[in-house]
Every structure is written in C-alpha cells, then in structure tokens.
Amino acid sequence: MKKVNLLIFLVFPLFCLAQSLKLKGKIASEKMPLEWADISVSNSEGKIIDGTTTKQDGSFEINLKKGTYKIEISLLGFEEYEKETIIEKDTDLGIIILKESATHLVEVVVQNKKKTVEQKTDRLIYNLENNVTTVGGDALGAINTAPGVVVKNDAITILGKGTSRVMIDGRIIELTGEELNNYLKSISSADIKNIEIISNPPAKYDAEGTGGLINIIMKKGVRDSWKNTTTVSYDQNKYGIGTLRDNFFYNKNKFRFSASINGKTGYLNATDDLKMYFPDGLSHMYSTTKVKTENLSGKLALDYDLSERTTIGFQYLNDRNNPDFKSDIRIDNYNHQNQLDNVTLNDSYTDKGSRNQTYNAHLITKLDSKRKLSFDVDYFDFSSNFDRNFVANNYTPDMIFIDVNQSGRNISNQDIDNWSFKADMEHPLPSFNLSYGAKMSFTNSISDVVFYNTATGTPELDPSQSNRFKYTENNQAVYINGDKKINEKWNLQMGLRLENTQTNGFSETLNQENTNNYLKLFPTFYASYKKNENNSFSLNYGKRINRPRFDLLNPFRVYINSNSYSEGNPFLKPSFSDNFELSHSYKEVLRTSVFVNAITNGYGIVFTSNPETNTQIVTRENYYNGLNYGVGETYSATFADWWQSENTLYFLGSETKFINGINATPSNSLQIDFTTNNTFVLGKNTKLQIDFNYSSPFKSGLYEVGYVSSFDIGFKQDLLNKTLQIAFLANDIFNTSYLKDFTSVVNGVKQVYSQNESNRFVRLSVIYNFGNKKINVKERAFGNQDEKKRAN
Structure with missing residues (x-):
C-alpha cells in the first residue's frame, strides 16, 4: 500500500493543464430540433470513448484530442447517422438532419433500435435490449443468451474456448464456479447495458481464463437526470x-x-x-x-x-x-x-x-x-x-x-x-x-x-x-x-x-x-x-x-x-x-x-x-x-x-x-x-x-x-x-x-x-x-x- 501511495504522490506533479478541441453541432429533423439524441464517438479501434445527448435546441458539444473518429447519432424513431471525421482544430458539424424511420405495416410500428450483435476488432458486443427473455431476469441468464456463450455445470464457456472469467465494467470478479453463478444471479439484467465477449483479451487484461473474458457493462445515468427502476x-x-x-x-x-x-x-x-x-x-x-x-x-x-x-x-x-x-x-x-x-x-x-x-x-x-x-x-x-x-x-x-x-x-x-x-x-x-x-x-x-x-x-x-x-x-x-x-x-x-x-x-x-x-x-x-x-x-x-x-x-x-x-x-x-x-x-x-x-x-x-x-x-x-x-x-x-x-x-x-x-x-x-x-x-x-x-x-x-x-x-x-x-x-x-x-x-x-x-x-x-x-x-x-x- 505504501508503494502505491508513493507512486500516486510522484505522478500527481505531472498533471498539467491542456486545451482539448471542441466538436459541436446541432441535430434536427426536417421539422424541428431534436432533444435527447444520443451522440457517441468511437476511436480507430471501434471502441466508444465518449458521448453525450443533445440539449433542448438540438445542440451538443464534446471535448476531444486530435485524431480520427467515427461520430454516431441515434434517436428512437429516426435512422442512425454515422460520419467519420478528422479533428485537428475546433470543429462545427453544423446542422445534421435525421430521417424518420418509423414504418407502418399492418398496424405494426417498428422503431429504430441498436444492433443486437456488433463486431469489434477484439470483441463481440451483445446488446440486451432486443431480447425479451432477459426482461426481469439476472446477469447469469443474460450471459446465457449471448451468441457463442453457454452456461452449463456451473461453468460459463465461450464455445470452443473453455471456461471464461467474468468482469464487471472491466474489473475481474474474484469468484468462480457455483459462487460466481450465485453472484451473477443477484444482478438485475435491467441494470446491464451490454455484454462484451472477448475470446482473446488484449494484454491490458489479466491472462487468467482459457476461455477468454465476459465483460458486463453496467448502465450509467443519463446526464442531468435521475431515474429509478423497480x-x-x-x-x-x-x-x-x-x-x-x-x-x-x-x-x-x-x-x-x-x-x-x-x-x-x-x-x-x-x-x-x-x-x-x-x-x-x-x-x-x-x-x-x-x-x-x-x-x-x-x-x-x-x-x-x-x-x-x-x-x-x-x-x-x-x-x-x-x-x-x-x-x-x-x-x-x-x-x-x-x-x-x-x-x-x-x-x-x-x-x-x-x-x-x-x-x-x-x-x-x-x-x-x-x-x-x-x-x-x-x-x-x-x-x-x-x-x-x-x-x-x-x-x-x-x-x-x-x-x-x-x-x-x-x-x-x-x-x-x-x-x-x-x-x-x-x-x-x-x-x-x-x-x-x-x-x-x-x-x-x-x-x-x-x-x-x-x-x-x-x-x-x-x-x-x-x-x-x-x-x-x-x-x-x-x-x-x-x-x-x-x-x-x-x-x-x-x-x-x-x-x-x-x-x-x-x-x-x-x-x-x-x-x-x-x-x-x-x-x-x-x-x-x-x-x-x-x-x-x-x-x-x-x-x-x-x-x-x-x-x-x-x-x-x-x-x-x-x-x-x-x-x-x-x-x-x-x-x-x-x-x-x-x-x-x-x-x-x-x-x-x-x-x-x-x-x-x-x-x-x-x-x-x-x-x-x-x-x-x-x-x-x-x-x-x-x-x-x-x-x-x-x-x-x-x-x-x-x-x-x-x-x-x-x-x-x-x-x-x-x-x-x-x-x-x-x-x-x-x-x-x-x-x-x-x-x-x-x-x-x-x-x-x-x-x-x-x-x-x-x-x-x-x-x-x-x-x-x-x-x-x-x-x-x-x-x-x-x-x-x-x-x-x-x-x-x-x-x-x-x-x-x-x-x-x-x-x-x-x-x-x-x-x-x-x-x-x-x-x-x-x-x-x-x-x-x-x-x-x-x-x-x-x-x-x-x-x-x-x-x-
């Protein structure tokens, strides 16, 4: 513990002021500005590194460092918008018009939603919101619905790989077997944003687990809001x-x-x-x-x-x-x-x-x-x-x-x-x-x-x-x-x-x-x-x-x-x-x-x-x-x-x-x-x-x-x-x-x-x-x- 405190003490003087670059714009439909549109920014690996939601006038602003990014904009009822941009100075994307995506077919209304499965460079991302069977369930049941993952005999396995370790928000759970399963049953599936299936984890993560890692990403509160789910x-x-x-x-x-x-x-x-x-x-x-x-x-x-x-x-x-x-x-x-x-x-x-x-x-x-x-x-x-x-x-x-x-x-x-x-x-x-x-x-x-x-x-x-x-x-x-x-x-x-x-x-x-x-x-x-x-x-x-x-x-x-x-x-x-x-x-x-x-x-x-x-x-x-x-x-x-x-x-x-x-x-x-x-x-x-x-x-x-x-x-x-x-x-x-x-x-x-x-x-x-x-x-x-x- 003393070594860690010393390390923090030595590193703190290195913190220095820096000016980030601003990325801003406005989101609107063909009729009006759009509030609460989700803005996400991904790096070259496809990993989401930042995000925000639009204000009442449709405006948003994000601080970024120099680099190449993919900007994704989504709002229920509208088609998703994607744009790759290079940030070298303060950038204004101007007014971005989203097209309505609601479709009427035999009185059935289909609204825009996230893809259930997304492939990234080093992982598969499984979004739960489209799966009805996870509603009211727990984290273990949600993991069992993820593609290529099987829960059997107290083991969580990526098919063809072996038994997997489990993380929550990137932190390893120091439990295995029956005790791990009991712990996951205590987590509500409604509290989960998505599940990352990492069959070959990068060097940043612990090398433990022949079957790779299952990373449970928990939901976070929307900016300037409060919410309760019972x-x-x-x-x-x-x-x-x-x-x-x-x-x-x-x-x-x-x-x-x-x-x-x-x-x-x-x-x-x-x-x-x-x-x-x-x-x-x-x-x-x-x-x-x-x-x-x-x-x-x-x-x-x-x-x-x-x-x-x-x-x-x-x-x-x-x-x-x-x-x-x-x-x-x-x-x-x-x-x-x-x-x-x-x-x-x-x-x-x-x-x-x-x-x-x-x-x-x-x-x-x-x-x-x-x-x-x-x-x-x-x-x-x-x-x-x-x-x-x-x-x-x-x-x-x-x-x-x-x-x-x-x-x-x-x-x-x-x-x-x-x-x-x-x-x-x-x-x-x-x-x-x-x-x-x-x-x-x-x-x-x-x-x-x-x-x-x-x-x-x-x-x-x-x-x-x-x-x-x-x-x-x-x-x-x-x-x-x-x-x-x-x-x-x-x-x-x-x-x-x-x-x-x-x-x-x-x-x-x-x-x-x-x-x-x-x-x-x-x-x-x-x-x-x-x-x-x-x-x-x-x-x-x-x-x-x-x-x-x-x-x-x-x-x-x-x-x-x-x-x-x-x-x-x-x-x-x-x-x-x-x-x-x-x-x-x-x-x-x-x-x-x-x-x-x-x-x-x-x-x-x-x-x-x-x-x-x-x-x-x-x-x-x-x-x-x-x-x-x-x-x-x-x-x-x-x-x-x-x-x-x-x-x-x-x-x-x-x-x-x-x-x-x-x-x-x-x-x-x-x-x-x-x-x-x-x-x-x-x-x-x-x-x-x-x-x-x-x-x-x-x-x-x-x-x-x-x-x-x-x-x-x-x-x-x-x-x-x-x-x-x-x-x-x-x-x-x-x-x-x-x-x-x-x-x-x-x-x-x-x-x-x-x-x-x-x-x-x-x-x-x-x-x-x-x-x-x-x-x-x-x-x-x-x-x-x-x-x-x-x-x-």
Whole structure:
C-alpha cells in the first residue's frame, strides 16, 4: 500500500493543464430540433470513448484530442447517422438532419433500435435490449443468451474456448464456479447495458481464463437526470421464487451516483442420477434435493469530477447467499444377476451460506491533450460455510434395517481476501497508439474441513479426516500494447503481458507445504482488414493461463456415503492455452470464425472408481493435453419489418492426450451447437420472443455428454408511455436443458451421471420506471469526458 501511495504522490506533479478541441453541432429533423439524441464517438479501434445527448435546441458539444473518429447519432424513431471525421482544430458539424424511420405495416410500428450483435476488432458486443427473455431476469441468464456463450455445470464457456472469467465494467470478479453463478444471479439484467465477449483479451487484461473474458457493462445515468427502476418477478417451477430489485441513478453536474438492492427468496428442486457399473454389479444412486434460494445483495457507486481533467470514484458491492438444502439419497446395489442386493438410504441436511464484499476506488486524469492515466485499488473479501449432517442406513431389498452405513457431520469453512493495485496509461504517439500499465495482487485463502463421526449418537472428532489448509497467491504483472491504423483498410494491434506468480499451500494436518513460482509471458496479436464496405477480415492470437480454484487445492474429503467422496488436490498446477482465430464479416450480418485452442497441462474433475472396494472418488488432476477447434457462423437477419432473428451455428471438435497415466482411453467426436433467437414486434408496445437452442451429444477426452436443448417463449408489453412493463417467460418448456448422460470409464468402471436443476419454469415480471430527465443545472460545457469514457 505504501508503494502505491508513493507512486500516486510522484505522478500527481505531472498533471498539467491542456486545451482539448471542441466538436459541436446541432441535430434536427426536417421539422424541428431534436432533444435527447444520443451522440457517441468511437476511436480507430471501434471502441466508444465518449458521448453525450443533445440539449433542448438540438445542440451538443464534446471535448476531444486530435485524431480520427467515427461520430454516431441515434434517436428512437429516426435512422442512425454515422460520419467519420478528422479533428485537428475546433470543429462545427453544423446542422445534421435525421430521417424518420418509423414504418407502418399492418398496424405494426417498428422503431429504430441498436444492433443486437456488433463486431469489434477484439470483441463481440451483445446488446440486451432486443431480447425479451432477459426482461426481469439476472446477469447469469443474460450471459446465457449471448451468441457463442453457454452456461452449463456451473461453468460459463465461450464455445470452443473453455471456461471464461467474468468482469464487471472491466474489473475481474474474484469468484468462480457455483459462487460466481450465485453472484451473477443477484444482478438485475435491467441494470446491464451490454455484454462484451472477448475470446482473446488484449494484454491490458489479466491472462487468467482459457476461455477468454465476459465483460458486463453496467448502465450509467443519463446526464442531468435521475431515474429509478423497480422490478418484481415470480418464478414457478416445482416450487416458487420471488424477486424484488430496485436500481437508482442520479447524475448532476460533477456528481454521479447509483445504488441498487436485490432480494430473492424461494425454493428450487434438483435431482441427481448416478449409475456406476462395478464388476460385481450396478450401483445406482438417485437423489432429490429441495434447495432454499435466499439472496440479498446491493451496490453503491459514485463518481465526482475534481476538475475537467480529473475524476475520482468509489464502488461497493455486497452479496449474501443462504442456499440451505435437504437431500434424500437412495443407493440401490445389484449383484451379478442384476438382482437388488441391498439399499442404502442417506438422509441429509446442509446449512450453507456465503458472503462477499468488493470495494473499488479509482482515479482517472488527463495528463495532457493526449495522455490519460488511471489508478484502481480493489479489495475483495469472500467467506463461505458448509455444515452437513447425514445418516446413511443399509437395508435389505425388503427395506428391513441392517445397520448404519455411515453417520457423520461435515463442516467446511473458507475465507478468501484479495488486494489488487493497478495503473494504466493511454499514451498516443504520432505513429501509433501506445498503452501500458502494471498490476499487483495479493490473495490469502484459509480452508477448514472438520469431520465428526456421529454413529454412536455422540459426535466424535476424526482428526484424520479434518484439516486446515492455508494458501497464498501473489501476482505481479506489467503490460504494453500498441495499435496502429496503417491505412483505411488495415489495422494492427500487438501486446505483451508479463506475469510473475508465487503460490504457497500448507496443510496443517499433513504438515505438508507446496510452493510454486513461475514467470510467464503472454503475447497477443490482432490484425483486421476491411476489403470493402461489405467484407472485413480479422486474425488474432493470444496465450492464456487457467489457475485452479482455491477450494480445489484443499486435500481433504467431503463424503456422500462411506463408498463415495470428493477430495481436493494440493498439487494441482495451472494449465495454459494458445488461442488462434480467423474471422470474416459480411455486411455485419453474416460472421464466420475459424478457431483453434491448444491446451497444455489441462486439469479437471476425474470420477475415479476402485472396483475392488466399489468406491467412487471424485478428484481433480492435471491429466491431459488437448486441442479444440471449430467453425462458427452467426447470422443476423431481418426477415420482415416485424421479425428480427439472431442465429448461431457451431461445428466443434477436439483431440485429447492423457499425460499422467490415468487408466482410461480418450475419445473425441464432432459437436454441433445451434441457437436461434427471434423477436416479433406485435405492436408499438408489444414484443414476442421465441428462442431455441440445441447442442448435440459429443465425446471429448475423458467424457461423453448427452444432448441439451431448450425452447423458450417470452412476451413483453409496455404501458403508460413505457414507464411500466409487464413480461412473461416460459423457460425450457420441454424440460430438456439439463445435464444428461455424462459418461466416463476409469479403471474399467463405467459411470453415467445426470443432473436436473429446475431449468423449466415460468416467470412473471413487472418493471416500473420513473424519474426526471431535466434536473435544473448550472449551464456549463460538457467537461466530464473521463467518466463518460468509463461508461462505455
């Protein structure tokens, strides 16, 4: 912390006055000036860097540095306007006339809207506003509707790439797996502006995540206004879940403030089915679980302009979950003749909870007309508890009690805290744009696992199955990135990130310490070529790392019954991936991508079985090198003025080689993934959404996976001049989107697993918007460019 404060102290004297260039103009229709038209300014990379809205007389003014920009103007009911301009001095665009775009067709009114999918040099931008099925939902559901992204088995995956990390407004969320999903469920989709899908992230971003990054861009308040959105929704599956969300935005003069609170309560139903084919007979486990969904979360964010060059800000997020659940597990054991030999019934209750808090402080300043410097300080604190009481009894096939199979209490607690410090500099040069920066992060994790034997009725501590595991991970990184627009057709971008990592894991029970230190380079490269107005091409490459989750490193066991348990692996090492992608865009309507993803030292779950003792052991191992490849097609179609369709089709393949002597044979096959999202405009204020997705059965390395599909219907009605919305969603109508036939064969034992977690439900949502778009403010030039850039 002292080093960071010293760095800020040394840099502040460099801040100097600079005169920005003014870009101004007026927006009007053929009849009158247009107020509240959105003006956005993009740089040569296509990234939106600034923006504003027009005043009552249609005028606008933006301060920019010298350079070439694309000016985009949009207003509901009018055609979009685009213009590329070179800013070398104060520029007046004059009066720009927008043409009306409202079309009448069989009493159906179609109004101008943003493109659902936009292709940029290094990312795909998915705009949510056209998808009715996300109304009243959460961030996890919104991510699952993004093109080429799949949420399955607690993992968020870019097709053909692997598991992705998630960011909010460019800041990494230090959660993974189930905990990340729970956190994303606490964020309202109504609070999301768009989602960036970055399959090969530039050097500026952390190299963590073989599947790239999903960046959620949150909405910001409109200048000189305040707005409040309240959402009430109810989901009905076997049980019911109620949700209440409220989001507030305030933006006046130099001050911007937002706050949100989200609450959810109810129950989910989950079923699990596992068949293990041991040499002496089948063991079939089936469980039903009633999961309590109880969540409370909130967010506070504020930004303040210290001057026209400098902005400071602060964010605080808090999320609490209490997903207690009761499970009834039945295990049927069969003999050689496939006759039922005995039955084990496991009755268990789990008291589970988690809490995480995130703090961010940031400063953004312009050193001069070209250079911009930003600092971020982040603190993340996560804690979870797991307390499971269970009794497993053995019975004859006639359900006559034999004995106690196992009776115990598993207690597991985990605490993680992370500090990170980051500085980024944008430093345009005459020949190319340069950016560079540095980041330090410090992570501490403590995991406790305690096991009590309760077979006698009195809990007895079992030290051999209890453990305290401490883990630290420190990372230092520097990066440099350059991009250049060679001419009107060619753009190049290159980056290099250097990360130095030190880890230490210590098991108190085993008195065992594991350390790992490594220094790695992560290069990135992008090239784009615009052949003509209709055709553009891009090529990119990036190297990534995938570090194990902290909880996977704890070496101790959590039992299902005496013959089935899960354990961590303190020797897990990170895996690495090299990602290549070539893409083509035709009229920004048809996008084709060809990609290859090479993984070295890959790790994952291994369902190991011991045929001698009929025991199942769920472990985590670095067990393979892999090659994933595929071709993806995305087609944006307007079949009629009232029918907009987004479609994706992927052909995926893989090759796998086992590297640690695992007793299994790798197998691979082709996978087909198809998604179609269709929006129908039934009237000026009425929309219907019909979505379908299908993923074929496939084999990949150790596993074979069954098909997954979903058919969803959504409906939205705007009322009271769009201040009130009513939405309905029927999700996974045919109940086919769950994990099926997840099959592996290790040590000659075949295991087939299926899991269904209440994906079929109906949802009714009511959204109410109110506010004031015309706060009286002191007239002044639009000087808060920095935070506007951060908003995009």
